[in-house]
Structure formats: C-alpha cells, structure tokens
Amino acid sequence: xxxxxxxNAICIIFFLFNGTVDAQTDTLSFxxxxxxxxxxNQPGYLDEMIESRKLKLYDQGENxxxxxxxxxPEKTGSDMVIATGDLVDFFEANTATEQNLNVQIxxxxxxxxxxxxxxxxxxxxxxxxxxxxANNKLKHHQNNSGSARAAWIRNVHCFKNxxxxxxxxxxxxxxxxxxxxxxAFYKFQKDxxxxxxxxxxxxxxxxxxxLNESDDDIEIVFMHIPMKSVTPDENYSNQIYSVLKSSPNxxxxxxxxxxxxxxxxxPVGDNSKMVQVQxxxxxxxxxxxxxxxxxxxxxxxxxxxRSGEELVIPVK
Numbered sequence: 001x002x003x004x005x006x007x008n009a010i011c012i013i014f015f016l017f018n019g020t021v022d023a024q025t026d027t028l029s030f031x032x033x034x035x036x037x038x039x040x041n042q043p044g045y046l047d048e049m050i051e052s053r054k055l056k057l058y059d060q061g062e063n064x065x066x067x068x069x070x071x072x073p074e075k076t077g078s079d080m081v082i083a084t085g086d087l088v089d090f091f092e093a094n095t096a097t098e099q100n101l102n103v104q105i106x107x108x109x110x111x112x113x114x115x116x117x118x119x120x121x122x123x124x125x126x127x128x129x130x131x132x133x134a135n136n137k138l139k140h141h142q143n144n145s146g147s148a149r150a151a152w153i154r155n156v157h158c159f160k161n162x163x164x165x166x167x168x169x170x171x172x173x174x175x176x177x178x179x180x181x182x183x184a185f186y187k188f189q190k191d192x193x194x195x196x197x198x199x200x201x202x203x204x205x206x207x208x209x210x211l212n213e214s215d216d217d218i219e220i221v222f223m224h225i226p227m228k229s230v231t232p233d234e235n236y237s238n239q240i241y242s243v244l245k246s247s248p249n250x251x252x253x254x255x256x257x258x259x260x261x262x263x264x265x266x267p268v269g270d271n272s273k274m275v276q277v278q279x280x281x282x283x284x285x286x287x288x289x290x291x292x293x294x295x296x297x298x299x300x301x302x303x304x305x306r307s308g309e310e311l312v313i314p315v316k
C-alpha cells in the first residue's frame with residue numbers, strides 16, 4: 001500500500017510539471033477542502049479589521065491549513081488535496097498607514113511549498129476581494145479582480161495556464177477529467193440579470209469544449225460557488241448548469257462557499273444524474289473535509305471528517 005501511494009504521488013508531481021501521466025493505477029484518492037480563509041501577516045493590517053475576522057475564526061486559517069496538510073493526506077492515504085476556493089480571506093487590504101497590502105497570494109504559495117502533497121486549486125470570491133476598513137465597518141469589492149487573477153497565475157503552479165483549467169487522470173481503463181472552474185466573481189449590480197454562480201462567455205465555451213472532448217471520459221467539476229439546491233420537479237435555470245446538463249458523463253461537482261455540508265442531485269443527459277457535494281469550511285471546523293476515491297467503475301465520497309463512504313456514484 002505504501003509503495004502504491006508513493007508511486008501515485010510521484011506520478012502526480014510529475015504531472016504537475018509536465019502535463020501527462022502514462023502510468024495507470026487502480027485507485028486514485030484525494031481530499032476535498034474549501035473555504036480556508038487564510039490571513040498572513042496579520043499584525044500588518046488594521047487591528048479592527050483583524051478583530052472582526054476573529055469573530056468568524058478566520059485568524060486561525062493558516063494554522064488549520066498547516067495542521068491539515070501535515071497530517072490528513074498521510075492519515076487517509078490520499079494522493080492529493082483539492083481546495084475549492086476562498087483560499088485566502090482577501091487579495092489585498094489597507095494597513096494602519098493607509099497603504100494597500102497584497103502579500104496574501106505570495107504567502108499562500110509559499111505555504112504550499114512547505115508540503116510534499118500535490119495540491120490543486122479553484123478560486124473563490126474572497127480570493128479576488130479588496131478589503132477596506134472604514135467607519136468601523138468592513139467594506140469589500142472585486143474591482144481589482146484582474147490584478148488578483150494575475151497574481152494567482154504568477155505565483156501558483158496549477159494556474160500556470162489560467163484560473164480555469166482541466167487535468168486528466170487514468171484509473172484502470174477509466175479516464176477522469178477534472179475540470180476546475182473560476183466562478184469567483186459575483187459582485188454584479190442588482191439590475192444586472194446574472195444568476196450566481198456565473199462564468200463569462202469565454203469560459204462557458206471552453207467548458208462546453210471540455211465536456212465534448214471525449215465520449216468516454218468521466219467528468220468531475222470543481223468550483224467554489226455551488227448551484228442552488230432544487231426540488232426534483234423544479235425547472236432549474238443557470239448558466240453553468242445549462243452547459244453541464246447535456247453531458248451524461250458529468251458525474252460529480254465539488255464546491256464550497258456556503259460553509260455547509262450538503263448533497264444535491266441534478267439531471268444530466270437523458271437518464272443520468274449529477275451529484276453536487278458541498279463541504280463545510282475548514283477554518284470553521286477541522287473535520288470539514290471529504291475523502292474521494294476514484295476506481296475504474298465507481299466514485300466513493302466520504303462523509304465529512306470520515307474515511308467511510310457517504311455516497312457511491314457508479315460511472316459505468
């Protein structure tokens with residue numbers, strides 16, 4: 001078992017830097033976490049702002065993430081970790097001297113470098129946030145999203161080709177396509193007719209092309225903001241779902257944002273269904289993680305904080 005896990009990890013690290021892995025394995029496992037809300041260099045920011053974040057336990061984000069990366073991948077025998085957004089609490093924020101400090105992404109990248117486990121990421125709304133403390137109140141906007149995304153691309157290897165991307169993994173005779181979306185922007189005007197979660201047109205066309213790339217692969221989508229929970233008879237309309245619903249091979253979405261552990265089902269293709277799994281915030285509870293195991297014919301998703309299966313999703 002140990003040699004098998006070491007082999008998987010070496011293959012994935014090779015993949016991160018070279019783009020392909022030819023070796024096959026009978027099981028691939030990863031840990032899903034989300035909503036980390038790490039805040040680095042806390043003394044450099046306004047005391048009032050940091051105190052307000054402590055009310056949500058966000059001051060503990062770095063310690064929670066380090067403890068997790070130090071222990072859980074080895075404890076669960078996982079090949080990699082996938083974090084779906086709100087990796088940091090903000091992209092930039094004002095300091096006591098009224099300067100704008102944007103060191104969070106660089107510090108987050110350095111944290112990842114401290115651990116051997118491969119980590120893949122999707123961006124969340126906080127990863128694009130600019131914070132400002134004024135009149136005893138925290139204000140935020142996403143007007144500098146372009147600069148934030150450029151910083152993520154510049155500093156974090158999995159974003160080397162952009163903030164939405166895909167990766168292929170071979171498990172036995174089954175090819176799994178991991179699709180990482182960037183639906184982090186959500187600060188639309190009230191009179192604009194956008195339904196969150198939302199992606200721009202270029203990303204929507206790219207997603208459609210990814211789903212149509214192969215008739216045989218199994219698609220798993222990672223994104224921060226989940227689709228809305230719906231009843232079985234509700235006619236759900238959403239920009240992302242309008243693309244996904246035509247693909248019967250889209251089996252699983254893993255998301256966060258709401259800081260809740262939830263499971264929803266959406267129809268796809270003619271007679272298939274896609275499962276959307278939300279995981280709670282790691283910073284607000286060290287047991288808010290899920291173990292996902294991929295085999296040739298099934299996907300196993302654990303209950304939060306446990307290795308035992310909560311869901312079994314057939315893929316063949």
